[in-house]
Amino acid sequence: MTSPNSAAPRVVLGVSAGIAAYKVCELLRRLTESGHDVTVVPTEDALRFVGEPTWAALSGHPVSTSVWDGVAGVPHVRLGQAADLVFVAPATADLLARAAQGLADDLLTTTLLTARCPVVFAPAMHTEMWEHPATRANVATLRARGAVVIEPASGRLTGKDTGPGRLPDPAELFDVARHVLARGAAGRDLAGRHVVVSAGGTREAIDPVRFIGNRSSGLQGYALARTAVARGARVTLVAANVALPDPAGADIVAVGSAEDMRKAVLSAAADADAVVMAAAVADFRPAGYRGSKIKKAEGAEPEPIRLAKNPDILAELGETRRPGQVIVGFAAETDDVLANGRAKLARKRSDLLVVNQVGEEMTFGRPDNEAVVLGADGSATEVPRGAKEALAEVVWDLVAARLEPLSPD
Numbered sequence: 406m407t408s409p410n411s412a413a414p415r416v417v418l419g420v421s422a423g424i425a426a427y428k429v430c431e432l433l434r435r436l437t438e439s440g441h442d443v444t445v446v447p448t449e450d451a452l453r454f455v456g457e458p459t460w461a462a463l464s465g466h467p468v469s470t471s472v473w474d475g476v477a478g479v480p481h482v483r484l485g486q487a488a489d490l491v492f493v494a495p496a497t498a499d500l501l502a503r504a505a506q507g508l509a510d511d512l513l514t515t516t517l518l519t520a521r522c523p524v525v526f527a528p529a530m531h532t533e534m535w536e537h538p539a540t541r542a543n544v545a546t547l548r549a550r551g552a553v554v555i556e557p558a559s560g561r562l563t564g565k566d567t568g569p570g571r572l573p574d575p576a577e578l579f580d581v582a583r584h585v586l587a588r589g590a591a592g593r594d595l596a597g598r599h600v601v602v603s604a605g606g607t608r609e610a611i612d613p614v615r616f617i618g619n620r621s622s623g624l625q626g627y628a629l630a631r632t633a634v635a636r637g638a639r640v641t642l643v644a645a646n647v648a649l650p651d652p653a654g655a656d657i658v659a660v661g662s663a664e665d666m667r668k669a670v671l672s673a674a675a676d677a678d679a680v681v682m683a684a685a686v687a688d689f690r691p692a693g694y695r696g697s698k699i700k701k702a703e704g705a706e707p708e709p710i711r712l713a714k715n716p717d718i719l720a721e722l723g724e725t726r727r728p729g730q731v732i733v734g735f736a737a738e739t740d741d742v743l744a745n746g747r748a749k750l751a752r753k754r755s756d757l758l759v760v761n762q763v764g765e766e767m768t769f770g771r772p773d774n775e776a777v778v779l780g781a782d783g784s785a786t787e788v789p790r791g792a793k794e795a796l797a798e799v800v801w802d803l804v805a806a807r808l809e810p811l812s813p814d
């Protein structure tokens with residue numbers, strides 16, 4: 406692969422024959438504009454959706470689908486060997502099947518066989534095809550071999566139908582590519598794992614139009630979900646009132662109140678290897694929901710709102726965990742940060758507690774964070790102020806170190 410800048414990360418962008426190929430032009434633009442050297446390798450049928458000139462012009466490289474073009478350069482071996490990342494989007498059911506079987510009948514499949522770098526598949530297809538046992542088995546095979554196969558998004562498909570099968574947004578696919586490249590040889594240490602992350606802030610209804618809420622934006626939980634996807638995990642993201650784009654590859658369960666969150670988290674935790682409670686869960690809710698809007702009566706004093714205690718989800722996870730499951734909590738403290746953190750870690754029987762000092766401007770809604778991660782084993786890992794993604798990576802490092810090895814079957 407000739408590169409205008411040999412230091413630029415080399416990406417092979419595989420495109421198979423799905424209508425979502427048009428969205429991948431945007432992914433290609435994002436990759437090239439951020440300094441990646443991208444060679445696009447479509448399948449022959451993919452060119453029915455987006456033509457060769459588009460891929461060539463946007464990538465700045467010639468485009469071929471066949472091992473018979475430019476044979477002197479042995480492209481079917483060279484592309485895969487030289488790549489830092491192979492990213493296939495959209496990955497059709499057929500392409501996943503051919504990759505899982507190890508077929509080598511075009512340039513993309515030969516590249517997949519010769520690549521020793523990280524490989525990401527972003528599937529897109531109709532729900533029936535995605536859920537078919539044959540596709541499930543192919544996805545499982547590819548994941549077991551270390552590939553990242555990200556879950557498709559749910560929503561409107563090509564026809565009138567809706568369901569899982571949509572290609573996630575290009576900006577989110579770009580984020581996965583960036584993360585996987587950044588990890589490089591550190592690899593996909595969460596492959597074969599199911600992790601649950603809660604994010605955002607719960608809302609406790611007072612009446613049909615009012616609620617008690619909090620200032621959590623969901624940024625830290627979303628960073629945890631994104632980084633876990635890039636590390637190969639199956640991710641369930643239980644999101645309470647978050648106004649952020651859906652991270653590619655995470656299965657998102659939207660909830661409102663603490664009670665909704667409890668149900669969703671406990672249900673997803675039943676087969677999870679790790680649960681990270683990054684959400685700000687309201688400790689109290691208004692006692693007795695008013696079915697109709699509270700009116701202000703002229704001249705009368707407002708009625709006080711009495712509060713009832715909410716379930717403590719983290720504490721319940723600590724008590725009911727499956728053997729080997731790693732439980733992580735977050736603690737927002739304003740005073741005596743470490744002492745309060747240690748006490749909370751013990752009280753909630755967590756394995757890890759990410760403690761950060763909060764003030765109105767210090768954490769909420771900011772892209773950065775600083776924290777100390779306390780371990781039940783007495784450890785304390787300081788994470789200096791930096792991107793919430795950097796803190797997320799440290800959390801997953803500490804979780805991965807505590808997971809029991811996967812059984813060989």
Ligand code: CTP
Pocket residue numbers: 663682683684685686687688715716717718719720733734735736737738749
């Ligand atoms: N948490 C939870 N359920 C609740 C309250 C909190 O699961 N009802 C979780 C949060 O997601 C977080 C951790 O517990 O991971 C710590 O939350 P925090 O509010 O700091 O702890 P509290 O137990 O509420 O203690 P306090 O507010 O008294 O400091």
